[in-house]
Amino acid sequence: MSDVKTKISPAINLIDESFDPKKSNTYHLSILSNEKSLTFAVLDTDTNKYLVLQSFSPTLKGEDILAPFKAGSIYTSFKSVTCAVAHNNFTLVPFALFDEENKRSFLEFNHPVDNEEKIHSDTLNNLEAKNIFTISRSFEAELRKHFITVHFLHNSTSFIEGLLIRNKNKKGKKVFSDFHSSYFEIVILEDGKLLFSNSFKYKAPEDIAYYILFVYEQLHLNPEEIELVLSGEIEKTEKEHALLYNYIRHVKFASPPEGFKYSYNFDEIPNHKFFSLFTQYLITN
Template sequence: METGNNHTKTIHNIVDEAYNASSTLLYHLSIQIGLNEFSYCILDLKNNKFLILKSYQYDKIFNWTQLANAIENTIKTDEMLKSKYKSVSVLLEHNQFTIIPAPLFDNNNQKDYLKFNADFEQNQSFGNDILKSIEAHNVFVIPNVVEKLIFNYFGANKITHHTSALIESFIKSTKNSNEKQLFVNVHVSSFDFVLIEGNKLICCNSFHVHSKEDFIYYLLFACEQFKLNPEKIKLVVSGDIEKSSDKYTDLYKYLRNVSLIGRNNASHHSYKFDEIPEHFYYNLLNHYSA
């Protein structure tokens, strides 16, 4: 359904009847921002239960300033985003990040770490997530317009890169195994490739894709680079991918051991969440517990 203007589309709008607008100071708000999307969920902290999930997509967005303007319009028209919450966390999705082992990390060199594999404006800010599970730092770009927007409307001054939450969650799920395991987290126009062996991160990369052919090409190319046997490697899929889609059909065509990730049982979910597959919004719904 279209909402606000012709360039904003509501993808999901899940609202539990238990949501109480006068009790939002007992709730946690989790936000996820990508270059053409904005999603959020609301967790009732007292009952440890997710009550709300909303997702918007924007077209004709070509830079972060346009995205910030689109999100601001969404905030102004979505009553739930005007409330005050006990706490707010923010995930930022993009491929301008790099992971540095803790012994080699120097806080003064964040810009230098990124300049080799990321294009960014000189006046951008930088984030630094500590990845305790692998003793490393995830250094990433924070567009100033996004940082200002989040602070002005939500008072949040901590923005986490989306791959940090993925890595911590996936490492936790494989800690009792020494086998290599591949995780693919799918977005509208990109996907994350996370390869783990036991409690070690082998690779984390994000690929921008324009078509389903791009998706399977880059995935198989990455598998080839790490000498992964498509017949044997265990692939766990999360994110924006329908089981009936061509993307998922291609996965089964080229890789034999494919499964969809389930929801984290660290929190409860409203029965309304049954409207969407369990692997949708995996990162957003796991961010708080991770």
């Protein structure tokens, strides 16, 4: 039997012709990790242009988690690296209540913490709050082996902060939902400020419609008037999207964060899919 490992090809592999490993001292690497994929985006901080987008669905565990990325053509050193984890075990705590020594207690009040997980916190400056969450110890160790100064954050932090930055001077109420393979987040802004944030697990399209309509009802939002903006792992052709149109009049998909340029290659992917990934750099620099 051959010992050669099967090469894992990226599900998305978009590389601009201007990408140059020799310029890595000007490049920022953003990583998004969830239960089904590992996605990488490279930003040229000199030109403020995203040059690379790669996504893998790794079947390898532990030490091999970065193997597909390291085997590719863009693996190099970087000026800075951020990594967001996407799962629904997180808790937002206002600055006034946050205590570094009690992070575990805050998180365990809402979510169980496994011994194989390490507790982290990041900062939402526009919300004046901390986000407490967990990261697999083995995953963190592997990333730090290759990217010593990697900054970890939760995906909800980049999602919420990105929305607060984009809607700073906007009036009225608007609902936003960011989707992942087994859960989704709902954020409601009013006059550019956070009114509501929560996450919900789902198994079927009907679950999504139920929770979103429940939030509309509880916060007395008129589904005929208040717009719903979708981002993340949801497609325009999927049943989840079609079902929402039955109940909410104004449903649209998010556009990428302003302030950046994007390689023309990125036109191959839906604009809304990686809103939070592209926002990472805005809130950590």
